[in-house]
Every structure is written in structure tokens, then in C-alpha cells.
Amino acid sequence: MVQLPSELKIVTRLREQHAAAHELWAQGMSKAAIGRKLGLHQATVRKLVGARSADDVVAKSLQRAHIVDPYVGYLHQRWNEGVRNATQLYREIQQRGHPGGELAVQRHLRRYRTGRGHAPDPGPKPPSVRQVTSWIMTHPEHLREEDAEKLHRLRERDPELDRLTAHVRKFAVMMTGRHGTRLEGWIIDAEQDPLAPLASFARNLRRDFDAVHNGLSLPHSSGAVEGNINRLKMLKRQMFGRASLDLLRKRVLLAR
Template sequence: MTFAEQVTGLTTPHSRYTPLLRGLLTQIGLALSGRAGVRLAAAAGLTVGRDTLLKLVKALPDPDMGPVEVLGVDDFAFRKGYHYGTVLIDMATRRPLHLFDGREGGDLAAWLRQHPEARVICRDRSGGYGEGARLGAPQAAQVADRFHLWQNLGQAVEKTVSTHRARLAEPATAPPAGPTPQVVQPPAELKIVTRLRTRYAAVHKLRAEGLSKAAIGRKLGLCQATVGKLADARTVDDVIAKSQHRAHIVDPYTGYLHRRWHEGVRNAAQLFREIQELGYPGGELAVQRYLRRYRTGRGHAPHPGPKPPPVREVTSWITTHPDHLSEDDAAKLRGLRDRDAELDRLTSHVRAFAAMMTGRHGDRLKERITSVEQDPLPPLASFARNLRRDLDAVRNGLSLPYSSGAVEGNINRLKMLKRQMFGRAGLDLLRTRVLLAR
């Protein structure tokens, strides 16, 4: 029916819903988005489509935003590895302020120019956000997030421990029975290391001559990813540390293979079938290649000794506060430090950095970076050099009380919200829900 006058609280022009029903559907859309909202509305006896729910949500006005003095910024993945967005958080209220597609520094700079009241910007150590903050708010202090600093340190520790995998096992308490074959030491340098050194020198020589990465790849017959990895590495040791001592699919079963080898079983096919019954997921060729070194005289299969702890477990011992380690783990870590001087120095560096971080002693940062750079631990030295590139923000992160905890919390909310998105309306819906779903 058509009314000459609207009934207050019941009708509105050109509307198919009463204000009360429209408000109810809007709340359902805010809480559950499209498909899930349709299912809840149907259970309540309301017939509505998912596109209608999305339109109701997008029609809501953005809340008013007051002055923002402390801003948090971070990226999130719509689709990991392909499509990213950026979220801005008011660190005082822990509420989302804005969300835009992409993670370019220019978008952040444009937003900051419209909000000159910002005096602190909490971010990760992304170069794009750092440049955007510098251009858009030169008056603001940039603060590198301590969580990401510790996460990057943990990655450097894991790489270092991985290069010492052969030394992680405890020495055997007693010599094995029977004659012990003399162990032939492997060559001083593996073929892969020699090849990496040669390629690294060739790539950097051509870079010095002004060739692009694509031209270098064509000239040397290397793929673009390999050329980029070699060209971006500061030293060849950084590349070698990532390439040596890689985990192999046969590694968990080498102890069994060594024992059977010393028992006289040299048939690779038989050994392959035996470890297959133990859960080996690989193929026979990998077993043949592993045993080939013992057939050609390059070495003798060592007698199986104590199983070394996993690299990640050792990393957790080193990066955990000593007071929080169990007695057993603390004893194992002490044994490792006594057997390996490099792991001992690594643990000392990590604990010194942790004390600097928890005590907010940013004034010690330069001294700590210099100390690590002088120690021949390539992954850790690379971590320290990267800190120099963003020195002021890292120092602020280790001195000021600000952190990106509120940003990470909202990123977790985004991960849950994006599972409910669909269609081209995804970004608009996500933006509105981030702003309104408190």
C-alpha cells in the first residue's frame, strides 16, 4: 500500500523493511556477514539474501575518529603470498582506524598527512612502512615492535643451530664393541660450498660492471631467484649458512642405516624396505645416494650414538629465560655449551639481547650490534647488520613503553573475519566490520 504520510517508527520512503527489522538485519550482518547471516535470519523466520546483508553493513556510516597521537600499523594477508592489506590502529583505544588495500608506504604517508597530530608510530621493520612514516609524519617517532625483533632473532638462532646439527648429539659414554673403522674425514669443503663461492664471486663481479640481475642470469645460466639470493647477500658466508646442513628426508633414519651397515647389510633396496616399515616417506633413490659415500670410500658409516635433539628444540632452550627452563633442559643446554664454543657464545649473545630488551636499555644497542658483528656467526651477524638499517626505530622499540600488541590482536581478528568474505565486496565489507565490530 502507498501512504500519503509515513508512520513514524514503522515506515520509511522506498524501503522494504521497517526500521526495527532493518536494524536487526544490520546487526546480523555485522556479526556473521553474508552466508552465515542468511542462515541465522532464516532460523529466525526472516527471508533475506546475502547481498542485502552486505549492503546494509556497507550503508552504515564510519564512526567519528578523534585525534590519534599513537598509531599502530601492520599488514595482513587476504591471500598469503599474493594479496595483502594494511590496517591502522589507535593504540590509545586499541580500536581500528582505517584499512586499505596493499602495503605501500605511499598510502600510509597520504593518511599521515591528513593526521599531523601523530607523534608515535608503532610498526614492524618493513622498509615501506618506515619510508611512508618518514615522508608522511617526519615529526613522529617510529617504534620497531619488540615482538618482531625477538622473532627475527629466533630465526637467526635457528639458522645458526642448524649449521651445528652434527655437534648436537651427546658423545657416546662407551666405545662400541668390536673393531672401530678409522673415520675418514670428508673433504675440507663440500662441492656445493665451492660452487656457491664461485657463483657468488661471478654474480658480484658482473653487478660491479653494471649488469642487471636478469642479464646476469642469462650470462651465467642461473634462474632469477638464485641471482637475487647471491646478489642480495652481503657475504658469501650468509649464503653458505643457509645452504649447508640442510635437513634431508633420510636424516631421521641414519642411525638405523649405520647400525645395519655395520652388521653387514649393504643392500640399499633391503635397507630401503626396512626403514619404510619404520615410517620412511621417501624413495629408494635417496637411500642409495646416502649410502653411496660409504661404498666409494669417502667415509665410513659412524656407529650409531645418542640421537641429537631437534634443531627447534635446541633453539627453544637458547631463547627461553634460564629461570623458565626445566632442570633436564637446562642440563642439556649446559652440556651443549660445554661441547661447542660457538653455541656457548650464541647463547650469551641471545641472553644479553633479551636483558637489553626486557630492561628497556636501548642505549646499549650499538655496543651489542658491534659485539655480534665481530663474532663469526654469519646468521646472527646478518641479524645485527639489519638492525643498523633501522637503528633509530629499533632503539626506540627497546627504550619506549610502546608495543604493537594491540595491532597483533586486531590482525588475529582480521584472520577470522576474512574467512567469511566472498566476492568483490570483500574489502569494503572487511573495512566496515573492522571499524564497527567492537
């Protein structure tokens, strides 16, 4: 069988590691010490020492490397669609019958990330977490049509993100419209959702239910007080180490 250049490098490295590990093992060195000396994980050292020959190690390694071959077309398609997370792609091909582990998928995708071998068209860059968060937190009427369409596609692909977006928008309507009477129902729905962080947030709201309910119902606001506190802290930071307390007092009193 003709080996590719990238496989030749793998074979050479595995043979060298196998020879070095067996030489150190013959000298009475422990597997942990061999791993530290060669810069290898202890599990890798166990495989090298336990193999009767370097060919056994090479055969198993190449078998793992090519175990994703039946799913390369699907991985190319998902990569072109902007999905770059190895764990997610591994789960998807696992549902399609992939018998191997996630490491083989990571190795295959590494070729695309580093530009080695045949890499498909990278396609559009996926949105960042900050972008998606901004789309969710923005009122639907104020969201650009392009961003709204992107969020819609993400919600169709990810049921958890879809539910989270619905919860966030319901809470936003409740907060901006002062619909405190809806708080109990919102907390119940959030607590029953499988999303653990959301359920935890809902439980914390219940611990101080009366205060949260009043904050969502009454017209009173602590915004003016918080603004003054923020102003005082800013002045304090500006004056720190520069002048006496008397000058700081004058700045606080005269600041508008």
C-alpha cells in the same frame, strides 16, 4: 683373505659395473652416456673405464671402506654419546690423523643407521634443532632443570653455540628491560663474532638503528595495532567467497 657377506655384495656389484662400463665404452658410447645408462656418477664411470681390471677397482674400493678401521672405537664412542652427523665425526677423526675422505665415514655409519653389521648401542636420541632453540630462547629461570643441564652440556661441546646463546640472552635482557642504551655495544660484539648469520643480523639492526633503539627504550607498543590487523585478516579469510562486502563490513564492525 675371507670376505664378509657385505663385502661380497660390493665385489659383485663392482665387477658387474666394470664389465658393463667397458662393454659400452668399447661400443663407442661416451662416459656421460654410460653414466646415464647405468645410473652412475660420471666420476665413477671414469674410474671404471680407467681401471685395467675389475680387481683394481675392487682393491681400491675395499681399501677406502676399511680406512676408518683405526677410528672405529672412537666413532662408536661418539655415536653412543648421541653424535650422528657424519660430517662432524669426519672432522673429529681427521684431527686424529684420519687420511681418508668423508665418504668412507658415511659408509661406515650407514651400517649403524640401516642395522647391518655390528652397530653400537644407539644411546639417547640427540635433541632436535627446535628443542635447542626453545632452550636458548627461554629465560634461564623458567627453564626446567633437566633442559638447562642439556643445554649446558651442548654449550660446553660447541663454542659457537655457547657464544650464540650468550648473545641471544643479552639481547633478551636488553629487550625485556628496555635497555636501549646497550644496543650499540651489543651490535659491536655481534659484528665482531665469527658467526656470519649473527653478524648479518647485527648489521641490519644498525641500518635502522634509531627505530630499534626507540623500540628497546620507549614504553610505547604497537601490539594493540598489530592485534587488530591480525583480527581483520582472520575475518577476511573466513568470509572470502562466502558473502557480500556488506556482511563483511558488519562482521568487522561488530566483532569484539
